[in-house]
Amino acid sequence: MSVSNQYNMYKSIRNLLNSSISTKEISRTTSISPTTVNELRNESRDIDKTSFQNAFSLYNMSIKHKLNEEYLSKERNKGYTPSVPLQMALKKVVVSFEPLDLFAYGILKTASSQSVFSNQDNVLQNVPITKSAFITKDGQVFDCEDFGYQFNVRYYGTGPSNLVRFLSKFSKIETEKIREIVGTNSIVEYDFLNDTFSTYPSITSESAYSLYTLNNKLIMFLSAFDNYHNDFTSVFKERELKLSDAANDVVKIQDILNRNYNLPSHLKSIAYIPNKKHINRSRSFVNSPENDTYVKLLYSNYEIWIPYQIFQEKGDIFDNQEMQSLFHALNIENAITKKSSIKNTIQSFQSIDDIQTIYFDEASN
Template sequence: MNQNLDFELIQSVRNVLESEFSTKELSEACDVSQTTINELRSGKRELRKTSLQNALSLYHFACRNEMNAEHIMENEKKGKFSTIPLNLSVSKVLVSFENLDLFAYGVLKQSYNDAEFPNRKDRLENLHLSTAVFITKDGKIYNCEEFGYTFNCRYNGAGPNNLVRFLQKFSNLDEAQLSQVIHANSVVEYDFQTDTIAGYPSLIEGQPITLLSFNEKLIIMLNKYENSSLKKWKESVTLESAPSDILFLTNTLEENYKLSAKIKAIYHIPKNAQNEQYSLSQLPRFQRPNNGIQIVIEYEDFEIWLPYKIYQAKGDIFENEEMNLFLNGLGITYNPEKKNFIQTLLDSKEPIDKISTLPVYYEDEL
């Protein structure tokens, strides 16, 4: 007999014989005589010398009642996994309900299907983010779908219950404890090293932004600020809250991704001046704002785009009251060049049909 199988069988039968089940109960359940069970329990008969049929009957009883050696050993391991083997040493699993929450919490990982197609040069790419990742002991991030796992949270359904069942294999926490956290929270983190599970609130609900990439540069498009005439009947959109939204995003990128939040320049791009990149023609039609991209904030490692149209046809767009409030909200003071009366008058009649650029300088750079 295989040595491992031999151990499993003998140890499992011993577990049954040493259990609190009465001899009568075992005899009736296993179809083994009470005399045989008594002799096995007292040591009068050696376990190895009993018939294979009796041994298998007792072993199957052990399996049905979770007393077989393999099950007990697996239970003893629960809560003691510092990592789990999936051809890599996984130390954490992180799952979110909202598409953008892992990004907000510092995990930017493309979905498994996207990862198969690298970014193409001079091509605007839509980033589809993963909502369930394994994190290894050395900090590497892998999409759970890559290993055949579909996890979710914040509701009682297939995805969240897949996560519950998966964690039950490794955790001392019972099903109720795992379900309570997984079903009730927008973001769930399980740590194999400490055998702990934690739930967190959503930071970005819905789809207020779209993450894009152009030549490996991250671009964040603020969808909620599209104010085209087609959307005006739905809601009133202004730039008033844009600076606080932008500050949240730049803080996230600075703190979690170590990207500089210093603004290099701000561009105003009239629709008729938009090139192929800013017109978003490379994106699916349903993802293109009707205004295109009219305000671009350029940082060292990323850009923030707003599909917001400022309704001014002539003059200096950066002197526009709405634009000025927006700049002030970003901590930027616009100081236009001093011009004489005639030049000011001429400029005020100049149509806004070209890209306007506002370089941004900081005191420590002057």
């Protein structure tokens, strides 16, 4: 037996002897006479002078009552563990129920040192968003699933149970309390250094928007405003879609990207892409943002795409009542400076065959 193991065994037995467990109970459990147990307790007999069988029985009893030194050492270190076995100095772990909440709170997965918004030219790519993240002392963010951890919150199931078991290894807080925190909150954050939990409310829904990149720009696709394909399932719609309702999501996105990711919220232009410009409008293209987008809001570093079709075949699309309602909801109706299309002048009888764009004055917007 190594010196370290011998010391732990000795300390474990002493922990048992110094506990409130009665001599009678120790004697009954270990089959050691009460006289011998009392002598060991009052130290008139040294532990290292007792038989190996007695020492082994006392040590096993200390384990049963969680008085062994190995267990107590781990308990003492809970809440003060500067790192977990991931070869990283972790500060926090944060887990959300809704897929977009960590993004909305400013925690975006970084898979490499390159910008998460960079990608191949002319290729629309999905941006991977994490629902569970490890945050290191130096501020790096890593997806928990990249290390084999599948965590979740706000219900009692496999994902939340995984998180409870993981956190119970490091926290002094009782497991049942951890389970309650994990099972009843939308966003849970645990601080390894301070052994504290913080909880936050959800601020997004799964269907609010999807994230893509295109030509080094972030694309926010408001999938909930697809009024073309929703017509096929109108019986299931909870409410009638209105273009002006998208303004609320637009403002939220502007705030998130400006406040958390330092992306300016100045709206440079709005483009309307007529139905005829789309390659294919079959049902097989329901989930294709490039084919389903009609309204594009363009900013310096990102774009917001809205799959809302305005059923107008002729004239200036920006004079349309639905488009005007969007301008009003965004409070930009007075910031318009010029319109542009393939033709310099749009007459009321002209078909909407080309992309129409309206630009905004930077000083006014």
